[in-house]
Amino acid sequence: MTSLQQQTLIWTGTYTADGGGRAKGIGALSAHPDGSLEWRGTAVEADSPSFVAAHPTLPVVYAVAEQRQMVRAFRRTGEFGLEPFGHPQPAGEATCHVAVDPLGRFLTAACWGDGQVLLYELDHDGGITRRFAAAPSVDPHGSMAPGQPRQSRAHASLMLADGRIMTTDLGHDALRIWRYEPGAGLIADHEVALPFGSGPRHLVQHRSGSVFVVSEYSIEVFVVRADAGTFELINRGPATSGGSLPDDSAAEICLDQEGNHAYVGVRGSNLISVLRVGPDGTELSPVKDVASGGDWPRHHLVMGQWLHVAHERSDNIATFALDSATGLPGTLIHNLQTPSPTALVPASRA
Template identity: 85%
Template sequence: MTSSKQQTLIWTGTYTADGGGRAEGVGALAAHQDGTLEWKGTAVKTDSPSFIAVHPTLPVVYAVAEQRQMVQAFRRSGEFGLEPAGDPQPAGESTCHVAVDPLGRFLIAACWGDGQVLLYELDHDGGMTGRFPAAPSLDPHGSLTPGQPRQSRAHASLILADGRVMTTDLGHDSLRIWRYEPGAGLIADHEVALPFGSGPRHLVQHRSGSVFVVSEYSIEVFVVKADAGTFELINRGPATAGGSRAEDSAAEICLDQDGNHAYVGVRGSNVIGVLRVGADGTDLSPVKDVASGGNWPRHHLVRGRWLHVAHERSDNIATFALDPATGLPGPLIHNLQTPSPTALVPSN
């Protein structure tokens, strides 16, 4: 194999038939140095593994079973295969996201359907042991909907640089910050209320310590930063340069390798909003909206100088080269057909 075809592996989360999708389970892609992706096959057949996380040091992959309300661990097998490792663990309704502690101590699952946030402690082999439900969310905007309580909808979690955990609640428009206590799970630290109806979905931490949160409903990016350990909302702005349409919903946010640009996927308009990050990480300025290369950009990944965008409804992953100076995606360089991709997660 030539150096231009040296490859790494990317796992794809998917929807299978029980989630209205066309995949059969977790997919495996070879990612080549020239930016192209190669479909290797289904790594393991499993129901609607719509989001995936990878253990930091062990050959173990964790996937939700969104419709089955479970989380399952898988162990690497062969070149690109996976096999179940232990029994699936119960989660909550519409389990939509998993994240693994960088130290390999625990796994966190977020459940969109009922708002549960669950922590599973991990043993030395990466197996899930103790299961600890976190305290349920209380709507900080409850006074705006008297007599009509809104459903809590946990959507994602992020292990912060200081070891704490931040989770989004799309239904309650809030961010919750937690401390991990071995043998007890997540202990509430504090919360940040975001504007009513915004719908915080996914989040990423910048090298400055700021956390950028994309909102599914209002199509914005919120900047929160800690002051003496307590996060506060310090900025907000549109996630796109050209505005959004009524039927749009934002999905993923990620950063380029230098942290100078952020990329937001917007479903409906099917664009990637490119934003410039301020030098101190306290503000983001929309630069340009670029066609995402398919229908319903559910998730995207920056890999070096490449941007890969997974389109759930058009069954493809579009790849663009990123301009190192402007951060803008150039013309489409590769288009890979693959069934119902919902997440792109590099293997170790």
């Protein structure tokens, strides 16, 4: 058994019974140096905390209650526990993602059901104070669906290196860029329209400044980069090397620590696609698709030389060793059974 100092704590988002899942709340895992994961139990009972986020400096965790239209804060207690911190905060329909400002000033939430993007200001203890709703999305492709307005479906937020915030709208095929104004919330800066029907879902920023976006419906990766502060679409391509099936849907995208490879999860075909990042961060090239190690890879996480893949439907997290030269996952080195995992988020060091 390794010492606690050699372990890294990971929180797991989950689905509970109200969301068709088998979990009881936010889970706690220990990641060991050999890549194996250890189930520590349910950190706190909560209704369908399908996505969680950790405060950057404080022992506070935030979670959606997807079916309950709420966002909640929890405070660390003991080695692997959490306890409610403050009162639940109202959110929108099917709130599916939360993210925390790197400076700990605010929390953002994206609501898939009604398209709301929300900002919650935080106090010096990490508690949630005021709530602000951002301006609703206007479909940039509205003329392509006359008489049939499409539902806005906000899906994720990314804190950009320059202090702005980028959100995806899966229903309107758009990226929206915001500025934070204390006491007012999110102020619209500009937006980027992506191809009609693509369905931008999750996103990650490369060290070059480029943002890589994976699309749930078209199963592509888009590269956007800022020119004089305004993001523009500069590249697009397939997210997999072997194509996709009609019922497939892409989920998560993340980078290795060096930023040389990106990893995309595809549900249905149940694979992880490895893509090589071009030297200037303007291009992603599919290298190889590998079996994800379970059913419905909802989320995945690279920690050092290990790739952990959470499978919502088969109740397991598969761990692979990554080849340092090629970035490719090798054989499955560990398989942990855990109920309905939907997100893997390292705890803060606080």
